[in-house]
Amino acid sequence: MERLGPNTSDRQRTTSKDVRTEHDVLEMAILGLLKDQELHGYELKKLLGETLGPLSSVSFGSLYPALARLEAAGAVKAVEANRPIASIPMTGSLGGERAAYRARGVIRGSRGKKVYGITEQGQRLFEELLVADAQSAGDDRSFTLRLAFARHLPPDGRLSLLERRRAQLVQRLARTRQTIKAGRERLDAYTRSLVEHNTETTERDISWLDRLIAAERSSARRGDRPAAKRSRQTAKTEDSDR
Numbered sequence: 728m729e730r731l732g733p734n735t736s737d738r739q740r741t742t743s744k745d746v747r748t749e750h751d752v753l754e755m756a757i758l759g760l761l762k763d764q765e766l767h768g769y770e771l772k773k774l775l776g777e778t779l780g781p782l783s784s785v786s787f788g789s790l791y792p793a794l795a796r797l798e799a800a801g802a803v804k805a806v807e808a809n810r811p812i813a814s815i816p817m818t819g820s821l822g823g824e825r826a827a828y829r830a831r832g833v834i835r836g837s838r839g840k841k842v843y844g845i846t847e848q849g850q851r852l853f854e855e856l857l858v859a860d861a862q863s864a865g866d867d868r869s870f871t872l873r874l875a876f877a878r879h880l881p882p883d884g885r886l887s888l889l890e891r892r893r894a895q896l897v898q899r900l901a902r903t904r905q906t907i908k909a910g911r912e913r914l915d916a917y918t919r920s921l922v923e924h925n926t927e928t929t930e931r932d933i934s935w936l937d938r939l940i941a942a943e944r945s946s947a948r949r950g951d952r953p954a955a956k957r958s959r960q961t962a963k964t965e966d967s968d969r
Contacts, residue, residue: 751856752869753785753793754802758853759876761803761845768794771843778875779868794843802849805841858884882947889943893936900929 753775760766760774768790775785797803845853857876870892877885903926911919 750793750796751859752779752872753789754797755853755856755876756872757790757793757797757843758802758845758849758856759872759879761843761849762853762879765806765842765844767840767842778872780871797849797852798843800848800852801846802852803843804846805843854879882943886940886943886947889936889940893933893940896929896933896936900926900933903929 756775756778757771760771760778766774768787771794772785772787772790775790779785794803794805798805857873857879870888873888877888880888903922907914907919907922907926914922
């Protein structure tokens with residue numbers, strides 16, 4: 728990436744930061760999906776679209792450069808697949824389709840098609856990206872993505888993620904209420920309705936986070952393990968029983 732010198736304009740710095748943030752979000756999503764299973768490009772593209780949300784359109788034009796960056800950094804590996812791919816029913820559920828991918832074993836593409844997997848370096852990079860603080864209080868997509876992979880965080884990391892997000896939304900709610908109070912007479916009915924709708928949405932999100940935080944604290948008191956760790960421990964137990 729091009730270095731930004733002291734004379735670089737604020738606009739150039741902001742643009743570069745935005746690009747890096749977009750790269751981080753996409754790369755974290757790729758690594759998070761590859762932690763569960765090796766995938767080829769088409770499967771990655773579909774799951775990425777569902778993981779990043781309906782408003783995020785991941786094209787092959789952004790996916791393969793991201794894979795190339797990760798491969799050059801030693802974070803992913805690419806292998807040739809020699810077995811045809813079995814059909815996977817498209818249920819419309821991200822969790823259901825992931826379960827179907829895992830149930831059929833290691834994913835393979837058509838003959839000669841690349842299948843991507845995560846490396847030890849990729850595991851470390853994923854952890855670094857996952858625990859990194861979101862710098863923007865309005866970084867909704869980054870939070871959503873981190874929450875989708877929160878099972879890979881330690882309990883204190885999950886709680887910190889939720890509490891930081893709650894604090895961001897409380898600040899957003901205060902600013903919105905101030906805007907309504909200061910400009911209510913200047914806002915037309917439609918704009919005022921939109922602002923009020925956004926306020927109600929933020930209030931609901933805060934209530935939702937309160938429930939998640941309470942559940943996380945309760946789980947920590949009981950000493951529960953996250954699902955990802957439970958599944959790995961269960962697999963080890965079953966292997967030892969055999």
